[in-house]
Ligand SMILES: Nc1nc2c(ncn2[C@@H]2O[C@H](COP(=O)(O)OP(=O)(O)OP(=O)(O)O)[C@@H](O)[C@H]2O)c(=O)[nH]1
């Protein structure tokens with residue numbers, strides 16, 4: 001997320017020294033301007049941003065620190081719009097959210113992602129209402145999503161959308177749900193019929209929030225349609241979906257400021273964990289290459305429980321990390337979402353995130369081979385792979401559809417990895433790790449050994 005923009009910020013910052021003159025400042029802001037425009041940030045937003053940064057830096061004295069401070073300050077200002085940030089719960093539950101947007105923008109997927117986030121990270125009881133009766137398979141799609149994430153659904157193909165909304169609200173109140181998310185039908189374009197339907201749902205559901213889900217890949221259209229929705233039915237938040245497909249990313253920078261409604265979440269993939277909270281200060285840090293430790297901690301703490309983490313750490317230290325632990329860790333990793341978005345949150349790892357790209361660790365051929373291999377092993381063998389003799393190795397290879405050689409290679413790799421992890425977890429191990437990371441980023445685009453690019 002924001003790789004290109006973060007890079008261009010680095011370039012601009014590099015043009016100005018600790019103490020410098022107006023010419024250098026001009027160079028830096030020109031560079032900034034050029035790259036922001038190239039990233040599709042709206043020209044009016046860019047102009048405003050540059051002008052303020054120049055003024056502020058001059059006022060405080062031209063130099064790197066003041067330039068950075070001005071950039072940080074101005075970015076946060078542009079990213080902030082009046083209203084709530086993140087997900088806000090009302091004091092008397094349920095918090096009711098109406099999900100709106102054009103056809104195919106990602107409403108249903110985002111509804112599922114939000115429910116998943118609230119359930120997993122905030123431990124909330126969530127109800128989803130299927131108020132989309134336009135598209136034939138819409139209810140079925142939502143049913144599938146709800147089954148996957150184990151969230152309750154209220155649906156009834158024979159009722160009108162506003163009747164469903166009414167029933168859902170009653171159910172949510174009676175059964176003490178914390179949150180009710182109402183998924184609605186999309187239209188190809190903004191028309192009276194759609195707005196009428198949304199108005200009727202709004203009247204009965206009295207939502208605390210109305211989210212507009214915009215497809216990031218539609219660029220400036222996302223800004224235009226969000227503005228129309230704001231004027232016609234009054235939205236309180238924007239969610240940018242499919243941000244993973246928008247390599248430039250500039251729309252996210254300008255949209256809150258342009259629409260006058262805060263951007264609340266960003267969809268960064270097709271899977272349920274692929275939703276990021278958009279908090280301006282944190283995004284500014286990320287844009288300036290400082291990562292987002294707060295966001296990372298929030299994401300991981302709810303998913304990786306401390307007890308398991310400690311148990312695994314102690315096993316690693318003792319060199320006892322085995323295939324059962326490995327499978328368990330892989331399951332937990334899945335809940336964190338895409339590797340790329342996680343890497344981007346770690347300070348200094350932005351570059352690596354770019355190299356990893358859209359690699360799907362879970363579905364990579366290596367991971368598939370390892371998984372099917374582990375599947376063919378007995379519980380005892382998973383705990384202690386040294387038990388495997390050649391006959392068993394051949395059997396396992398046959399069971400997993402692999403060559404014996406491949407099985408041997410994976411076993412060896414795993415053993416080495418466990419050894420390495422043991423070493424790292426010892427005193428001074430972390431230092432070595434940092435040294436290694438340092439060397440890797442010095443290589444620039446040299447890539448990570450062993451990882452496909
Ligand atoms: N890559 C990517 N795909 C997404 C994201 N969000 C949604 N999609 C995909 O976009 C397509 C449409 O998503 P839906 O959630 O069905 O969209 P919708 O707005 O509910 O569509 P209608 O109900 O037909 O109006 C699906 O194939 C989703 O998997 C995202 O953040 N990233």
Ligand SMILES: [Mg+2]
Nearest residue numbers: 107108132138
């Ligand atoms: Mg839908």
